[in-house]
Amino acid sequence: MNSLRSRLTPQSLRSRLLVTTIALLLGVGLVIGVVTTIALRHTLNGQLNTQLEEAAGRSQRLVAGDFRGGGVPRPGLPGFDADDTACATGSLPALGGPGQVDGTLYAQFVGGRVDLADTGVLEISATQACSSPLTGAQAAQLRSVAGDGQHTVDLDGLGDYRVSATTRADGSVAVTGLPLDGVNRTVLSVIAVEAGALLVGVAAAAVLGSVLIRRDLLPLRRVAATAGRVSELQLDRGDVGLEDRVPLQDTDENTEVGRVGLALNRMLDHVSSALEARHASELQVRQFVADASHELRTPLAAIRGYSELTRRSRDAVPPDVLHAMGRVESEAVRMTGLVEDLLLLARLDAGRPLERRPVDLTMIVLDAVSDAQVAGRDHTWRLDLPDEVVEVVGDQGRLHQVLTNLLANARTHTPPGTTVTVGIRAEGGAAHLDVVDDGPGIPPQTLPHVFERFARGDSSRSREAGSTGLGLAIVDAVVASHHGAVSVQSTPGRTAFRVTLPTA
Ligand SMILES: Nc1ncnc2c1ncn2[C@@H]1O[C@H](COP(=O)(O)OP(=O)(O)OP(=O)(O)O)[C@@H](O)[C@H]1O
Ligand SMILES: [Mg+2]
The missing domain is CATH 1.10.287 (Helix Hairpins)
Structure with missing residues (x-):
């Protein structure tokens, strides 16, 4: 869970700042968008309601005037001919007066049933204005609107309508309606413009923000770089x-x-x-x-x-x-x-500085082992040398001392009869010098510290040998000054020191 969260949350300060900025920008943009849209919708609805009341008043007056002419006279409409009677649906007095706009709806209910003859929607084209009847389903949807006052109703095929209903003295109900799709379209296009502007704004902010944050964080990078260099x-x-x-x-x-x-x-x-x-x-x-x-x-x-x-x-x-x-x-x-x-x-x-001359490792081994043989007659000494000469560059005397110290350890810290094998191996630019004995091994508590100064196992043999604990420290220091490395592995029955030196 935690790892998932840490994978999802950006790690670098830069991306965190960027993500936070963009999130804030998006949030503010969304809030502004929603508030403006709601306010716009509210204003447009208010305007529509006023228009609706005016249209309803006109309808009432037109109906009261009992005007029943042919077609729907619309003076002032371009190309409109007053004699044009092409309107197949006949005429509706409530829609037939000046001022009524395209899409205005009028319906009349008598005794709870719609009076289809007096119900229709005004359709204005370039050449004529006439009313088209409502379908039964549309009429039924209109009827379902309860009581006087303004309501919103969704009519099949016509869309949302804002309607105003009035009950007349004779009990009949007159309903005038104006289409809401103008308002809806305006609101939708404003939402589209807002969304587009928000997206473009956020994208621009992301690019610009990324550049600016990178620039602002540069000093931090330089400080971190300094700390990094020092830490190395x-x-x-x-x-x-x-x-x-x-x-x-x-x-x-x-x-x-x-x-x-x-x-x-x-x-x-x-x-x-x-x-x-x-x-x-x-x-x-x-x-x-x-x-x-x-x-x-x-x-x-x-x-x-x-x-x-x-x-x-x-x-x-x-x-x-x-x-x-x-x-x-x-x-x-x-x-x-x-x-x-x-x-x-x-x-x-x-x-x-040490001497740096080509040194024949094989010769050093032969010399040191023959010395050790003389000093340790109770031990068995074995050689494991390659046919070709192995040469390193360094100080012959010091390297001789390295081997002498290792052989002295193999002699003094093991019982008589121990076999000591000294081997050389050249391998990929390095020479390995191995001193292996089958003695009792280095005590486990001493092993991690053998190369430290004055570190020695407290065995009776060590005390007898009068050891000081500097032998391996010298080995380590000499090998290090030759850019080499020394390591040890020791278990009862096998102790192996390996000195690795770069070959000439
Ligand atoms: N081949 C080995 N077998 C068992 N123990 C060893 C061997 N080599 C080293 N040790 C242990 O490691 C200790 C440290 O060795 P090191 O050569 O540094 O000191 P030392 O031999 O005790 O004294 P010095 O070499 O200065 O006379 C020794 O005291 C011994 O306990
Ligand atoms: Mg020693």
């Missing part, structure tokens, strides 16, 4: 540069649209400064992380160096000190890795 901007990261504003001509405070435009511009100003502030603080944090990571590298290298030196010292070192030094060294190694990861992420975030 990616506001969530980086330097947005929100320069777009509603044109000055559409920000006039005296118009409704102008106020909307003005408000939108103010809002854009606020959003723009908020985004600039956010970008500045992002830059600051990034710079801080990069600086901190960079600064940490040297002391960490020193810690590693000294702990290694102590461990390898030829002097006798107590076993607990040796153990402590071993721990210091391994934690320093872990921290160095973490610092390197943070530095890399900070640089990728800053949009540092």
Whole structure:
């Protein structure tokens, strides 16, 4: 029901305005038409009633004068010959006097029955005026008109008549009538003219209105276009540069649209400064992380160096000190890795340009898998490579790191005996790099966030592996900076990472 209504109601403001205007115009036109027609009809009927009374008076006088001549003398009628007796119907005194008009009807009832000899309708032509008799049916219809005074009656073959009846002293009733079709025709032609004018007016208003409304709504369109362009901007990261504003001509405070435009511009100003502030603080944090990571590298290298030196010292070192030094060294190694990861992420975030050289993906896979094989002897490593070389353009070191991270995950987050398959497929301008393992899978609560920073599954293996949760975040950032995409599907028994990169 609602959908039907919404389908029938025009959606755009423009069509709604147009439909409303036309409906109002039609309504006003109809009301004016109906009122004028009723008033016109009323006036014409009043005139006819006066004429009828005059005609009835004439009839009475003519009948009283007992005038019975041949034919119906009509002096002054063009081409009328007073001696013309061609009238077959004889003569009716009531219709035979001057002033009576074409179509005048006269009837006489004696004792409730129509006196057909004294009943007829006046017919005036160019050459003669005579009366023609009424039919029995017409007479009967006349008789059915009750009492004295004026009435309207529909006579078969003659149409509507306005009649005036008078009862004479001798009890006979005289009825004089005038045809109503003159009035009806006038009213109908006025209705036709009004309807035609209304239709033409409405059509013209529709065309003109459509043009004017379109012109008046143009500023609204420009405001909407500005809002549309802004909504397409990616506001969530980086330097947005929100320069777009509603044109000055559409920000006039005296118009409704102008106020909307003005408000939108103010809002854009606020959003723009908020985004600039956010970008500045992002830059600051990034710079801080990069600086901190960079600064940490040297002391960490020193810690590693000294702990290694102590461990390898030829002097006798107590076993607990040796153990402590071993721990210091391994934690320093872990921290160095973490610092390197943070530095890399900070640089990728800053949009540092990467190297762009043709890179042989197959070679990277072979290298990375043979490294992984050494590190993970408990796992089974398989290759699924195409015969031809697959090349992409990018930074060889970073792409190597992507694969290393994925393989490290497949090694550290799965139990011994897991099979890991690395495959490459070139397909329609893109290279797909797949790393699939048949391990226990990524915990469902971790899966939606695996590519976020510091997101890691809280399994004992993850803790054992000393993982930090930056591996996949780096994969994501490196692949994104190569204009590629990474995705993951994981169920117990099958975890598949797919890296898609545009081929050279
Ligand atoms: N192949 C996999 N099988 C099962 N779980 C995985 C696999 N790969 C990733 N995960 C889960 O996703 C989490 C995030 O991985 P990510 O590489 O980002 O971090 P990490 O391996 O924990 O730490 P890091 O790589 O920084 O040392 C992991 O902690 C692990 O729970
Ligand atoms: Mg990892």
